[in-house]
Amino acid sequence: MVSRRLLRIKVLKALYGHFKGGDKTISGSEKELFLSIEKTYDLYHFLMQLFVEVADFAQNRIEIGKQKFRPTPEEKKPNTKFVDNKVVDILRKNEQLAKRLYQNKLSWECYPELVKKLYTRLVSSQYYIDYMNDAGRSFEQDQSLAINFFTNEIEDFDDLYQIVEDQSIYWIDEVEFVLGMIVRTIAKFREDQPSYKGLLPLYKDESDVEFAKRLFRKATVNHVQYREIVDEYTKNWDVDRIAYMDILILVEAIAELIDFKDIPVNITLNEYIDIAKYYSTPNSSVFINGVLDKIVKDLTEKKVIEKKGLGLIDPLSIIPEE
Template identity: 40%
Template structure:
């Protein structure tokens, strides 16, 4: 599922696009934001489908070997350990995944040569050889070889990355987060549950997360000037034009959370935006953002503008 941090990053990216589109309507910006979130889950389904495609290719390769006019002894009696991998079998037959793949019309047929090269490289790896020729694998072993396939031969494949980028420019910003979702899905599968279990949902709580995204985007956009004035008032010996635009936007979003999102502790808000700045801004941003937000938060509390609701949140 998409974490709150990932949701904040998507809102940040949407706000950047909205602010740079002069005259853009708020509803249009919000629609593009929702589209970008949907595309994250699309990438998740595409990557799961890729695992099943490699599995299907492995099965076809064995069938083609047996169907040869003069098959070798190895082709007649192949090692079927990989195609019988319980995790892959569960995934390939998963009704949820089948439904998602059909809805998105995902088809890897035009990339069959790439799938062949990926599987060939995978077969030649020491990890694959150890799995195929070692002791009878446990379910944990079967999961482990899927991690190996996914992380070393799919995620790191530059040709696949190019294909995904061609399908959607939005996906390149989400690759790492989606990779984590795929690994988590495989980790959560159980051998004694039909089809392994359920796929990871897009949201932890769809209603709450959608409301969070909507409120954060709208409130930050509509109060842009007010929040900028708050930030500028706390700058000492700093020219606003010299500050990274990412830092300014992250602080505006944090202020918006302080004031408008009553269910999130201010400490959580502070920590989240500081962590986001580490990845998306300058090395010194975390200290700068922390210092400015501390001052703004203290003032907002004095003015009674920070009102947190819920158990353990009052005063936070």
Template identity: 40%
Template sequence: MINRRHIRVKVMQSVYAMLQSHNDDIIREEKFLKHSILKMYDLYVLNIQLLVEVQKLAAKKIALSKKKILATKEDLNPNNKFLNNKVINTFAESISIEGYIELNGLNNWEENEEYVKIIYDELQKSDLYKKYLDTVDDSYKVDKAFVIDFFKEIIAPNDKLGELFEDTMISWVDDIPFVNTWVVKTLSKQKEDVTFILSSLYKDKDDEEFVSKMFRKTVLKHKEYELDIEEKTPNWETERIAGIDMILIKMAISEFLNFPSIPTRVTINEYIEISKDYSTEKSSYFINGVLDKISKEFIENKRIVKIGRGLL
């Protein structure tokens, strides 16, 4: 499922796009934001389904080899360890995945079957694959360890696959690292003899509502928050502050004021971490300093009011 940090990143991207384009159609931009989050779930499912498609291709190759006129002993008695991989078979048998693919028309691997072959060929040439086939142990533990390494070492870092995803959906460019981590976590949590069911996209209703509320509050109040920032940065002209830094600080202020259950320190730490990936080298120090000053003043003036977990 999507976590709060990635939700913040998606909101940041939409706020940035809207302010940069001077677009005032907040409803349209919010729809695109939610759509891009939903499409990220497609990317997650496609990555899991790719494991199944590679296994299907391997099965076809083995079946064709058996039909050769001059079939070798190896062709007639192939090593079926990969075809019998218990983890991949769990995904192949999942009605949940099948239903999601059918409902959302995810025929990507049918339309781009050459990419399945690229991954299959790379897997076949790998030492990882050879070592797996030679492993006598037929346990679920071995199968799972192999699938995790297969994804981490061959699928996730494949540049051609990355280009395909980026061409398919522009917002996937920034989603790929998160989705890769998500898939690895899913693989790691798999247990033997347990039917695989796709989890919800959001942890709960609060996380889903967090998307719209954070986006709307930041966009509608961004001019007001800009004044708060100017007061705490007297030696900086607004134009000199990096665009992403300004948006992250505005989002943090919005979080201070509109989400009473989120502790102030948690908010500050989250935006510091996001800045390390999306802004300049020194941004994290700048953002930390500004937010520290603003939060202390807001608490003193009682503009920040926290309840429940937010008090921690």
């Protein structure tokens, strides 16, 4: 399922689109926000299918080798450990995966060269060589190969990133988040996996839907009020030199600090400081850290920021969000 971190980023992008989009309505921008989250789920299925595509490519090579006029001994009796990988079989039979790919017209059919490159990368890796040379066979080995494939071959594969960005504007900067979802999915697979289950849901539960909706609404409806807070605590800075994305990050963080009383302050601060590292300028995280620190101290004293329940718990004593 999508993490709270990704939901915060999705809200940030939706805020940017809303305020830079001119005459957009809040309800219209909210629909686009949830469409973008759905698109992330599409990417989850789309990338998951890549492991099957590479296995199918390997199977085709085996069949071509067998049909040669004078096949080599290796081609006559090929090592089929990879093409018989049980994780591949689970994914190939998974009803949810097949349905999502079909309904949303998601296919790697137009990218045979990419599949071939991934196969070449895979078979030259040491973990693949060790896997194929091990005469034993276990489901854990098959799982490990699949996880290694996604963590080692996909994450830094520039060709893939280009295709993903060309496919959908909603998929930019999301491959790493989705790979984390895929790895968690495969780690939970079992050998006797039913064909109708096994993939993660889009949301952990309804509270995540409400979190994204409420955070976006609070940040837009109270934008003027929260922007005034930002202006007050940045009045010693040259306004023209403050990145617009920094302002949006601060507004969203203030919305969460004030309106989500059950989320501990430190979790909110850490989340937005980290988000600033990737979605704004190189110095933004330090700037946002300093501004938010002052805002939290003052607004807590004024009881504008008040926490209750889980929000009062030291975040170090609870399990961090995924």
